[in-house]
Amino acid sequence: MIKTVLRTIAPLLFLMPLAGCATSSGATSHGMTFVYSDLDPVTAGEPFYQSITIGTVTGGEETHPLLGSNIATDELEQALQTSLIHRGIYSANNSAPLRLNAHLVDRVQHINGLEIWMTTKIRYELINPSGETMDEKIIEARYIDQMQDHWQGSLRQQDANEGSIRLNIRHYLHHLRYLELSRPDQR
DSSP, X not given: OHHHHHHHHHHHHHHGGGTTGGGOOOOOHHHHOOOOSSSOOOXXXXXXXXXXXXXXXXXXXXXXXXXXXXXXXXXXXXXXXXXXXXXXXXXXXXXXXXXXXXXXXXXXXXXXXXXXXXXXXXXXXXXXXXXXXXXXXXXXXXXXXXXXXXXXXXXXXXXXXXXXXXXXXXXHHHHHXXXXXXXXXXX
8 A cells, every 4th residue: 555655656756856847937037137246336427337238139039838838029128228227327318328238149058967058159249329339248157056955846947947048148147347448438
């Protein structure tokens, strides 16, 4: 009798972490937003202060409830905009001196035992008003979501997507911090 119960329960215990995959939700802009901790906000008079607007954001995919969590383009754009706002470099003015384009080039997921590794690659382009590319950088970021973070498979996948994009944006903001361009308002 014990063997029969174990044979019945064992497969269910193995599949529990994957429960809910059929009801997955996509990565949210809130979860993907990088709120600075090691980057102080840019203030008036510093390079890039309120000088960048969002241009074209591409490469995302809507989440299909049966196929697992994805990163939607509009959520990525919102996360990037909110991250720039927190940093103090976003300008809501369409005539801002610089436009930032972001292209989600690649998204790779690896399931390694009880961990989900999500790697995202985004190509960022900083464009001046005359259409010249002032800076182009491809950032690759990996986030590892562990079983202890979430038991439900779809939540772990969503968390891995959000974490990878958050790290990707963080790395780009660090890149901008040290970028040697003349100040946009002095051109």
